[in-house]
Amino acid sequence: MKIVSIGGGPAGLYFSILMKRADPGHDITVVERNRADDTFGFGVVFSDATMGNLAAADRESYEAIRDAFWHWDDIHTFFRGEKLVSTGHGFAGMSRQRLLTILQERAAELGVRLEYERDVTDLAAFGDADLILGADGVNSTVRALHADAFGPDIDWRPNRFVWLGTSFPYDAFTFYFKENEHGLWRVHAYRYEEEASTFIVECTEDTFARCGLAPEGKNDDEDATIAYMEALFADELRGHPLRKNRSLWRQFPTVRNRRWSTDNIVLVGDAVHTAHFSIGSGTKLAIEDAMALSEAVVREPALPAALASYERERRPPSESLQRAAQVSLEWFENTERYMSLEPIQFAHSLLTRSLRVTHDNLKLRDPALGADVEQWFAGAAAAQSGRAVAADPAPPPVFTPFKLRDLLLPNRIVVSPMCQYSAVDGTVNDWHLVHLGSRAVGGAGLVMTEMTDVSAEGRISPGCAGMYAPEHVAAWKRIVDFAHGQAGAAIGMQLGHAGRKGSTKRLWEGDNQPLDDGNWPILSASALPYSPHSQVPRAMDRADMDRVRDQHARAATMAHDAGFDLLELHFAHGYLLASFISPLTNTRTDEYGGDVAARMRYPLEVLDAVRAAWPERKPISVRFSATDWAPGGLTADESCEVARLLAAHGADIVDVSAGQTVADQKPVYGRLFQTPLSDRIRLETGVPTMTVGNIKSYEDCNSILAAGRADLVVMARAHLYDPYLTRHAAKALGHALPWPDQYAAINRYEPRFDQGT
Numbered sequence: 001m002k003i004v005s006i007g008g009g010p011a012g013l014y015f016s017i018l019m020k021r022a023d024p025g026h027d028i029t030v031v032e033r034n035r036a037d038d039t040f041g042f043g044v045v046f047s048d049a050t051m052g053n054l055a056a057a058d059r060e061s062y063e064a065i066r067d068a069f070w071h072w073d074d075i076h077t078f079f080r081g082e083k084l085v086s087t088g089h090g091f092a093g094m095s096r097q098r099l100l101t102i103l104q105e106r107a108a109e110l111g112v113r114l115e116y117e118r119d120v121t122d123l124a125a126f127g128d129a130d131l132i133l134g135a136d137g138v139n140s141t142v143r144a145l146h147a148d149a150f151g152p153d154i155d156w157r158p159n160r161f162v163w164l165g166t167s168f169p170y171d172a173f174t175f176y177f178k179e180n181e182h183g184l185w186r187v188h189a190y191r192y193e194e195e196a197s198t199f200i201v202e203c204t205e206d207t208f209a210r211c212g213l214a215p216e217g218k219n220d221d222e223d224a225t226i227a228y229m230e231a232l233f234a235d236e237l238r239g240h241p242l243r244k245n246r247s248l249w250r251q252f253p254t255v256r257n258r259r260w261s262t263d264n265i266v267l268v269g270d271a272v273h274t275a276h277f278s279i280g281s282g283t284k285l286a287i288e289d290a291m292a293l294s295e296a297v298v299r300e301p302a303l304p305a306a307l308a309s310y311e312r313e314r315r316p317p318s319e320s321l322q323r324a325a326q327v328s329l330e331w332f333e334n335t336e337r338y339m340s341l342e343p344i345q346f347a348h349s350l351l352t353r354s355l356r357v358t359h360d361n362l363k364l365r366d367p368a369l370g371a372d373v374e375q376w377f378a379g380a381a382a383a384q385s386g387r388a389v390a391a392d393p394a395p396p397p398v399f400t401p402f403k404l405r406d407l408l409l410p411n412r413i414v415v416s417p418m419c420q421y422s423a424v425d426g427t428v429n430d431w432h433l434v435h436l437g438s439r440a441v442g443g444a445g446l447v448m449t450e451m452t453d454v455s456a457e458g459r460i461s462p463g464c465a466g467m468y469a470p471e472h473v474a475a476w477k478r479i480v481d482f483a484h485g486q487a488g489a490a491i492g493m494q495l496g497h498a499g500r501k502g503s504t505k506r507l508w509e510g511d512n513q514p515l516d517d518g519n520w521p522i523l524s525a526s527a528l529p530y531s532p533h534s535q536v537p538r539a540m541d542r543a544d545m546d547r548v549r550d551q552h553a554r555a556a557t558m559a560h561d562a563g564f565d566l567l568e569l570h571f572a573h574g575y576l577l578a579s580f581i582s583p584l585t586n587t588r589t590d591e592y593g594g595d596v597a598a599r600m601r602y603p604l605e606v607l608d609a610v611r612a613a614w615p616e617r618k619p620i621s622v623r624f625s626a627t628d629w630a631p632g633g634l635t636a637d638e639s640c641e642v643a644r645l646l647a648a649h650g651a652d653i654v655d656v657s658a659g660q661t662v663a664d665q666k667p668v669y670g671r672l673f674q675t676p677l678s679d680r681i682r683l684e685t686g687v688p689t690m691t692v693g694n695i696k697s698y699e700d701c702n703s704i705l706a707a708g709r710a711d712l713v714v715m716a717r718a719h720l721y722d723p724y725l726t727r728h729a730a731k732a733l734g735h736a737l738p739w740p741d742q743y744a745a746i747n748r749y750e751p752r753f754d755q756g757t
Contacts, residue, residue: 134272140270163247164201178232416715457521459502460498622655651687
């Protein structure tokens with residue numbers, strides 16, 4: 001096979017090495033625009049896991065790389081005059097130029113032709129190649145020449161950064177967070193040689209504009225950058241100079257592509273996807289692309305099948321890493337948000353920022369730090385709740401108390417509202433008793449009902465629960481009494497009105513599909529159907545508003561009569577009150593449409609009415625969608641303003657959800673995919689939050705809470721799978737949680753998790 005790699009970075013070189021190892025008969029050429037000894041940047045970082053992959057793929061290059069690495073286990077965070085140390089991380093840094101030299105020498109040894117200082121502007125010269133590799137980096141010519149086929153999506157991020165070097169010999173991966181009159185500066189620094197370290201400085205666009213390093217839009221005065229940074233970090237550098245190497249102020253591009261190959265051309269490394277330097281994974285992605293592509297080409301006899309197999313197998317893990325990198329880069333883009341945290345919580349937030357490292361994983365790496373975090377968190381929980389919390393050992397964060405008005409929750413796990421579509425004329429029954437009762441026995445701090453509608457016409461489907469008739473109170477009271485009397489659990493009711501998403505079939509009969517017959521009239525902020533096949537709602541007039549407002553207040557009184565501990569109003573997911581909040585569903589020209597304050601006017605009227613009808617001592621939560629996952633929807637700043645307005649009108653906590661506003665939404669799914677929304681709202685507004693969205697484990701819960709991303713953690717599917725999730729988490733964490741008397745025999749039971757007989 002004749003192979004040409006356009007680009008002589010790690011991806012192109014390593015792929016060539018692996019293909020020559022597989023078959024020395026391959027004719028392989030690497031073409032690079034730069035000199036062999038000319039590269040941008042200073043050091044690269046690999047984790048211990050990546051090093052293990054290198055050892056398995058090509059032992060010879062691995063040993064040379066291993067011998068050139070500077071290894072460390074610690075991360076040092078310098079914040080507000082404190083140095084916080086975390087150990088057990090296992091990373092290694094080396095010179096980028098040394099890495100390239102090792103790979104160049106290994107490739108040449110195996111018979112790969114290396115051509116330098118050859119700039120490729122088209123691919124005509126390589127018409128006889130069987131396979132062309134686009135390994136030419138972020139500004140890929142190969143990708144640009146076939147942009148229609150690859151479908152690149154490049155997101156230029158707002159922060160500025162500059163890549164510098166220094167002779168300061170760091171003995172750990174080091175983060176500095178330092179403020180001056182121009183703003184906050186972040187430094188990512190690590191050692192890669194005996195007397196050489198990478199020193200990346202990052203700041204917001206506003207800080208960069210104020211510092212004066214880009215007069216008239218220029219950013220190419222490297223000497224001015226060096227002088228400014230040496231003065232700013234004089235204490236930290238201790239007399240060591242900074243070094244430059246094309247050290248221009250840049251913005252990071254997040255690169256994605258709709259397709260990874262076309263005909264006999266395939267993209268690898270930064271040409272196909274980038275991962276922010278804050279998780280040190282750009283070179284890792286490139287190397288692992290090379291491994292995956294070589295395996296596919298060797299395995300599949302036909303090239304089209306090989307390229308399809310490469311993308312099919314490689315895309316999921318790379319996109320997972322990109323999601324983690326995206327969360328990490330957003331943490332650094334918004335570090336100002338975290339500056340009010342206590343140093344130990346700031347460090348925890350930093351170390352778990354990508355959501356890949358959990359609190360419990362951090363405890364395994366560094367037991368002392370984990371214990372310190374838990375002790376600090378327990379003290380904060382005791383102060384907030386007024387309830388004493390053990391300090392030695394402190395409980396895991398998820399098993400600390402939290403107080404809302406007079407409601408004291410024993411732990412931070414919440415059973416999410418989950419529609420069951422099993423009521424009859426709004427009346428709940430034995431299914432709901434068992435469903436909610438089993439979760440109450442399961443130990444969650446708070447159990448929430450499904451969205452319970454304030455009127456018959458406010459239901460999503462004929463099977464939805466209601467709180468609008470006398471018989472509803474009695475049916476719900478039976479469930480509340482069980483939760484209180486038999487399980488000792490707190491229980492809350494979520495009240496809502498389906499709006500334009502009402503009068504549809506049950507979930508399993510056709511999600512969001514209109515009923516075949518028996519439809520009832522539906523309402524919304526504006527006369528816009530949810531989807532083309534949906535029923536068209538009537539835009540609410542003042543009489544409708546008065547009626548629905550009063551229905552919510554009546555339902556609140558009925559919920560109190562049934563004994564509920566907490567109320568949650570549903571202002572999310574495109575239902576009636578949510579339709580006022582989003583500009584995508586509210587096109588009104590009266591006083592209830594326009595800017596966010598006007599769009600919030602009617603939902604706040606409802607909240608005011610419910611707060612007046614609900615006892616002062618009992619808390620109210622409001623769930624709302626902090627993003628619509630669609631262009632033109634609610635902005636990040638608006639979502640914070642929504643939270644502030646809700647708190648000002650008596651909401652004690654906001655349940656931060658997302659999306660489901662419009663049918664053509666494009667959510668960014670993934671583990672904990674909505675938690676960053678809660679993080680932002682909680683820290684920027686000071687309003688307590690619950691977070692929800694693909695939270696699967698107690699490890700996730702502990703991470704979220706310890707880092708200050710939410711006050712309560714809400715799980716849905718996890719509780720469907722395991723009603724006793726909270727008790728099982730307590731067992732796994734070694735935290736004593738008493739079982740009901742009826743289950744006393746479980747104290748003599750030890751579960752087995754293997755498949756043995």
